[in-house]
Amino acid sequence: MDKFDKKILSSLHENARISYAELARRVNLSAPAIADRIEKLERTGVITGYHAQIDxxxxxxxxxxxxxxxxxxxxxxxxxxxxxxxxxxxxxxxxxxxxxxxxxxxxxxxxxxxxxxxxxxxxxxxxxxxxxxxxxxxxxxxxxxxx
The missing domain is CATH 3.30.70.920 (Lrp/AsnC effector binding domain/regulation of amino acid metabolism (RAM) domain)
Incomplete structure (x- = not known):
């Protein structure tokens, strides 16, 4: 896992509904690269799901x-x-x-x-x-x- 993956995980943890375009701007990668990295993080089990936090x-x-x-x-x-x-x-x-x-x-x-x-x-x-x-x-x- 490199610095880009860590930035992606941090941003998704903060807001799992963030768009790939916004995530690409934050991480300084293209939207397709973001999609590929997220798919790999899901496939390898680093990302296990997306949830709404409820009080x-x-x-x-x-x-x-x-x-x-x-x-x-x-x-x-x-x-x-x-x-x-x-x-x-x-x-x-x-x-x-x-x-x-x-x-x-x-x-x-x-x-x-x-x-x-x-x-x-x-x-x-x-x-x-x-x-x-x-x-x-x-x-x-x-x-x-x-x-």
Missing amino acids: PTKAGLPILCMIELTVKHLDYYVVLERIRNMPQVLECASITGTSGLMMKVAVDTMPSLQTLIAQLMQFGDTKTSIIIDMPVPPRMPQLLADD
Whole structure:
């Protein structure tokens, strides 16, 4: 990946709807060259998709939490499948340490959160933390400098 690819990725991360013409101006390449590079980045799996960022609080889900779940070993894959089907779960990571899973969830009310926690408690122990602020919002990973 060269400096042009890194500029393309940075611009797409900032605005995935940018036109090839505008991207070409920013990166100082032709629009066909941009299209070729983006196609290669997609084909090699560097770019995995294009998404709209949605603020759950403005979409009617003002309560954001992180929930750690310590899963019983025998139930792990069954639990994962159940969690994948819970619309309140925005993200789920399998983590090291005492907890098996870390989930980011969004709900509309405290009773909804209580119901979700009760559902998760059937799979193991939970620890819930309310998110009060995101001082570092989701961002693109730092790309290594050219050698």
